[in-house]
Amino acid sequence: MSAQEAFKGLSSNEQAVLVDVRTRAEWSFVGLPDLRAIGKEPILSEWQSFPPSGPRPEFVADVSDLLAKKGLDQNAPIYFLCRSGARSQAAAIALTQAGYTQCFNISDGFEGPLDADGHRGTQSGWKASGLPWIQN
Template identity: 60%
Template sequence: MAYAGDVDVETAYQAVASNPDAVLVDVRTRAEWTFVGVPDLRAIGKDVLMVEWQGFPAGSAVPDFVETLSGEIARRGLDKAAPIYFLCRSGARSMSAAIAMTSAGYGPCYNIAQGFEGPMGPEGHRGGVAGWKAKGLPWVQS
């Protein structure tokens, strides 16, 4: 398999909370982190690794993503076998990131299906139907 699979947001949060080696990686853009918000893991004594998969505003892939994230993981004293949970807006970029890190020998690497904001609801807005925000998991906005 190209990566360990998809998990829902509640499963990811519980896994990161219960396993001291598990990490949450938010692969959205700096603009999304700033204007939409970010997961807040302070209550479980952790922080979120923030590493863009695609740059803003161009939307092109960040060529040193694997190297950057590898360095962040090493700085935290974790090895390549640490479980990694990837989050983006709705689950597409995070799946690509999970595949890339699995290919680099890390993992298990999981994609958080539905992401931070999930799909658009009937009124055309994200964040109310599914995903991290809609499920009431902790998050902050800068």
Template identity: 55%
Template sequence: MTAYAGDISPRDTWEKLSQSPDARLVDVRTQAEWQFVGVPDLSALEKQPLLVSWQVFPTMARNDGFAHQLAAQGITTDTPLYFLCRSGVRSKAAAELMTSLGYSQCWNVTDGFEGPLDGTRHRGTQAGWKASDLPWLQG
């Protein structure tokens, strides 16, 4: 796959979103994850995350319409895009795909929304958007 712009921490993503009026956060998780786990709350930045699934729940087949659905959100090839998933795997794949399609500023948000499993096999406690104390909403 084509190299994307790079990896960026959730806190640095928040800073970039606050500094650039055109920058967009793209949450590539599933509808079920948005509804039951939560979504980043960008209202303090007068923005909303773009919700476009990389995989389709419940089969988890890759969303073949991903690039088209994202482009339909009004972004351009120079829009700074920050891709977020649960832990950073799907978002990396999305950043690679969009880079290969000519989008020049695609970043992967490291550790995603929930981060890795901790010692008790729970997410959201040691890395990622939630553990970085960034705003989010549930349900």
């Protein structure tokens, strides 16, 4: 789904949560979705660490634990976000396979694809859609 559709879902459902699966470096240097206006904050859990070496084996357990700490069960809507939609899709599939019933991938991620000049964040995704975000 699009970033705007995800933000609408996050805004309209108290149980909905955003899981940002990018790396710590991306959160620090590129920015984070800002959900304060809707009384939420994203769950931050790296799908893979930097440098990439495949998915972190503990990812599903970590996210499950963070969701449980928020009082959410396996039926809560979970929106997954990465840079451009690939890692978040894999993470959504992993949580679905673990029994979560409402996992959604934000298709263009936080920054979207590269534009003609080789830059991200200008065509689609969370930032280009004008959704709130902050720099750390």
